[in-house]
Amino acid sequence: MNSAHYIFFFLLAIGILIVVHELGHYAAARLCGVKVLRFSLGFGPQILMRRVGSDQTEWSLAAVPLGGYVKMLDEREGSVNVGERHRAFNTQSLGRRSFIVAAGPLANLLLAILIYWGMACAGTRDFPAVLGPVASGSSAAQAGLVEGDRVTRFAGVEIRGWSDLKWLVVQHALDAERVKLEVQREGIGLASFDLAMQGVLIDEKAPDALKQLGVSLPAILTVPVLGRPLADSPADLAGFAEGDRVRKVDGFELGSAAEFVKIIAASPGRTLSVQVERAGKLLTLEVRPESVADKPLQGRIGIPVGMDRDAVAKSIITVRYGVLEGGVHAVSQTFSTAGFYLQAIWHIVKGNISWRNVSGPIAIADAAGQSAKAGVDAYLGLIAALSVSLGVLNLLPIPILDGGHLLYYAIERIRGRALSEGAEELSQRIGLVMLVLLMSLAFFNDFHRVFFG
Incomplete structure (x- = not known):
């Protein structure tokens, strides 16, 4: 996305929030019989303005959209006719x-x-609240959690997906020292796991809160899917094409994009035999990773590597x-x-x-x-x-x-x-x-x- 898209979605979100906020004030004022003089989205010079209704309320769009206001009839801000004094904000109970x-x-x-x-x-789409590898010595490991556990309750709250678990961990990291949780392990419900929350930092530069506790999502087993190779890159010269699915490297069967990237990075200057699937057929291509300019011991072949979207979709649940x-x-x-x-x-x-x-x-x-x-x-x-x-x-x-x-x-x-x-x-x-x-x-x-x- 370019900057115009970011600006558009930012202004759209802010506009919705401001309009709803000011509509709250406006609706309450009208309900209480208070006269509204102006409803403005934004501050500064008016770009658009239209008078509406028997009170001729000004509905205005101003130049600076980072705010808004509802101006009501008020004796503290100007003279008010005696006949309309009962409609002034300052005269209300x-x-x-x-x-x-x-x-x-x-x-x-x-x-x-x-x-x-x-x-x-x-x-909503989410991943199941199933734990991946549990780091040795971590809070999760000390609590007795193991890879494959499916968290069903955290601090007494039902967990339906990974997002629920992550959100509750962030919430309780601020104050709670220890939290009780329940899991399903091999289809059997287990309770009374006591998870220590001390030391979990809530900071933009800190690692993910769950990662700090020693847990992460299970790895999604899927073959690497290649994007379009860069012109004249080792991948381009070797004959790789967009959509190729990598099956093996030097006879080693792959189960993730990360494995393929790791092998390429560790093989600068070494010829690799790569088996790919293309249009239902298996092909074997030879590629020689080049060294990264500022990291001569790290190889690259100049092609994007992603995951099989179908395999990822199968891992997602609907909550x-x-x-x-x-x-x-x-x-x-x-x-x-x-x-x-x-x-x-x-x-x-x-x-x-x-x-x-x-x-x-x-x-x-x-x-x-x-x-x-x-x-x-x-x-x-x-x-x-x-x-x-x-x-x-x-x-x-x-x-x-x-x-x-x-x-x-x-x-x-x-x-x-x-x-x-x-x-x-x-x-x-x-x-x-x-x-x-x-x-x-x-x-x-x-x-x-x-x-x-």
């Missing part, structure tokens, strides 16, 4: 104002529930829920994700997780492009996760965010009167500084990833 403010983040959480629900009922069961799963997934984000924020504040894990728009754009390339399931999953993240972030008690306004209302409820304009303005400035610092950190981390890895 405390409960109604709180409802209107909270509706934006809640709309994002509702979007996530609907996406997770739809995906659960439609079915599907019923309608009611899927709804319960969707709610649980949404709130467990929200809880994980809150835990992660707290661990970043405490210093247990590096602040370099804070991501900005460049990282999100990369994730959007990669997930769109992986398929609809992955892209929808990313939108749901981002929607939860946006909802949680906006509910934090930081002035200028929705959660900050809810904090004002909580103080108003306790004191019996609202904060003074001066106190509110000061807190808004503090909140703005905090938000700018957070955004600056996110941008810094993004650029650091791009230029320094």
Whole structure:
């Protein structure tokens, strides 16, 4: 995918999240009888604008699409006709104002529930939660797990696929010291495995959490399938063609693409006899790997090596829920994700997780492009996760965010009167500084990833 695709899928995802968020505020305001003056997707100069409805609400598309807002009738922001004073936001009861403010983040959480629900009922592709090789001396090995075990429950939660297992491991790595799990071994259900979680790092540069525990997916046994050889490369000169299926090298039968790549890398300057299958016929070709320029002891032949997609497809299962069961799963997934984000924020504040894990728009754009390339399931999953993240972030008690306004209302409820304009303005400035610092950190981390890895 080129950069235009990444930008498109990033803007599409962000646009969906912003529209849903602001529609939450808009719908709640209309439900409470508050007059909405403008609904804007984006900030800055207007690109498109249309007035709709009896209130002539302005529906606007602005130049900077990284946000949006709903402007309501409010005596604090301009004069209000006496006849419309009852429709001003500031004249509403405390409960109604709180409802209107909270509706934006809640709309994002509702979007996530609907996406997770739809995906659960439609079915998602996954690998079975079957363990591959277990590293000697690892936490998994010490717990008594062995290759071939199928994990059925983790910390009391049913496991239906590898993604479930991975997600629960990441969640419990933040706080849990030990976790109970159940497995099926040779068709027999076994329980009471006690897995130590200490030392599992949740960091963008850390290895996969499951790998840190000493487990990985089983190797998929499939013959290597070759792509198009580079012009005048050893593979091209030897007569290899796109779609060739490698069966043997020097009489040794292959079971994976990794094996073929390993043999080629270890054979610079040595002639290899390679048996391939082409259009149902077996051919034997001789190829002499050349040395890599900066690694003379490593060989290459100049052809992409992949796996047999049909064999991979046979290893994939479909995880599907019923309608009611899927709804319960969707709610649980949404709130467990929200809880994980809150835990992660707290661990970043405490210093247990590096602040370099804070991501900005460049990282999100990369994730959007990669997930769109992986398929609809992955892209929808990313939108749901981002929607939860946006909802949680906006509910934090930081002035200028929705959660900050809810904090004002909580103080108003306790004191019996609202904060003074001066106190509110000061807190808004503090909140703005905090938000700018957070955004600056996110941008810094993004650029650091791009230029320094």
